Amino acid sequence: MNTAKATADRVSPTRLVLVLGSIAMLSGLLVVTTVELTAERIAENKRHAIEKAVFQVIPGAQSRRDFSVIDKTVSIAAENNNAAATIYAGYDESGQLKGIAAEAVAVGYQDKIHVLYGYSPDCQCITGIRVLKMAETPGLGDKINTDPAFLENFRALDAQLNDSADALRNAIVTVKHGRKRNAWQIDAISGATISSNAVGHMLNNSAQTLLPVLMPQLDKLREPANEP
Amino acid sequence: MNHKAGSDINPDNRVTLDTFVQGIWRDNPVFVMLLGMCPVLAVTNSVINAIAMGLSTSFVLLASSTLVSLMRNLIPRQVRIASYIIIIATFVTMVDYAIQAISLDLYNALGAFIQLIVVNCMILGRAEAYASRQPLAKSVVNAAGMGIGFTLALLCIGGVRELLGNGSLLGYPVLGANFEPWIIMLLPPGGFFVLGGWLLLFAWWRERRQPDSTRAEVVHEH
Numbered sequence: 001m002n003t004a005k006a007t008a009d010r011v012s013p014t015r016l017v018l019v020l021g022s023i024a025m026l027s028g029l030l031v032v033t034t035v036e037l038t039a040e041r042i043a044e045n046k047r048h049a050i051e052k053a054v055f056q057v058i059p060g061a062q063s064r065r066d067f068s069v070i071d072k073t074v075s076i077a078a079e080n081n082n083a084a085a086t087i088y089a090g091y092d093e094s095g096q097l098k099g100i101a102a103e104a105v106a107v108g109y110q111d112k113i114h115v116l117y118g119y120s121p122d123c124q125c126i127t128g129i130r131v132l133k134m135a136e137t138p139g140l141g142d143k144i145n146t147d148p149a150f151l152e153n154f155r156a157l158d159a160q161l162n163d164s165a166d167a168l169r170n171a172i173v174t175v176k177h178g179r180k181r182n183a184w185q186i187d188a189i190s191g192a193t194i195s196s197n198a199v200g201h202m203l204n205n206s207a208q209t210l211l212p213v214l215m216p217q218l219d220k221l222r223e224p225a226n227e228p
Numbered sequence: 229m230n231h232k233a234g235s236d237i238n239p240d241n242r243v244t245l246d247t248f249v250q251g252i253w254r255d256n257p258v259f260v261m262l263l264g265m266c267p268v269l270a271v272t273n274s275v276i277n278a279i280a281m282g283l284s285t286s287f288v289l290l291a292s293s294t295l296v297s298l299m300r301n302l303i304p305r306q307v308r309i310a311s312y313i314i315i316i317a318t319f320v321t322m323v324d325y326a327i328q329a330i331s332l333d334l335y336n337a338l339g340a341f342i343q344l345i346v347v348n349c350m351i352l353g354r355a356e357a358y359a360s361r362q363p364l365a366k367s368v369v370n371a372a373g374m375g376i377g378f379t380l381a382l383l384c385i386g387g388v389r390e391l392l393g394n395g396s397l398l399g400y401p402v403l404g405a406n407f408e409p410w411i412i413m414l415l416p417p418g419g420f421f422v423l424g425g426w427l428l429l430f431a432w433w434r435e436r437r438q439p440d441s442t443r444a445e446v447v448h449e450h
Binding site: 015016023026046139 | 273299302303304305306307310311314315317318319321322325326328329331332336393409411414415
């Protein structure tokens, strides 16, 4: 019985290759069709998500343009660029520069926290933050995106450059809950110290490196967009 | 049960109510067979996540069962598992893109668990144990039942976790502002607690409904 079954089951290698090959072809066809059908919607969703975040951290912004910072030079971002250092400039309806938004990253309690923050050149202060991606503990660390008292820190967080314009005048620091005394300090969430500290660190790191490069070249952002 | 796999004249191949209900009640993939526990525990911290995960898995299960059943006489035994995995992975990739197109927030909430549907043992188990031996109609009906059973089970767990952990259902506050959320229900341990609670309930129910004859046998053995 066993030998008979084994003989009956013997299949030529050509048939195995043919079957697997045609299944793989069918699979490829289906996947490519799906990618083609959804690509436009996905790009639109991503653009929408960024836009929503940018307009939230730059109060009064109505439109945005992307710039990239490569080798300390600010230039208009090329289409589909994947450069890490992309900044978004937000404008009001008359085309006036309202502020810029940039991404900052630091390690939180569980994983990296990605935050988009808005910066206003007029008040030289941070005007808002929005968490793009995090894996903080629900109910504790994830309050950095929802706690009204914590977000109040970032309505006008001082981020002035020093006199030689190569660093911040006062480093942005997170202080213990209820100890905030100065405009460059962040009042931590009690019970979520690590997540609050991470936000302070990332804002300080990003502002210390980006702002000295960006501020002297701010006119590039103010120039009206060249209509294509 | 001496029928040849795949012969369409066998009376066993009739689609019955049991073919459909099997996955919802008697052999529920989560509460009875305990299959696919990884997504069951990981993404059921809210109702919307549970629904999205349940529907995605159901779609993959239905589509792969259809294809496997259609090709059951073409696929040689030696390469059947490889073939099933390619077929399943194809549909998972399609779901992955579809969810990105529907909502990025949902996609981020589900994380890697969409891609991990590929290795959900319920789907491969259905392909190997059912769809590869049964005609199309039966496979499709059975897969639909299993999918509904899986989705309902995820909903049972997700509903309890969101209600206790956040005081809301589908994002709408239900328990009022004075309710202090049980944060632990949203964390991984909450998944185990709620799953354990449901399993206890179902086990108790089944024991109670067991016919007297089988109960007598059990007693007799002791």
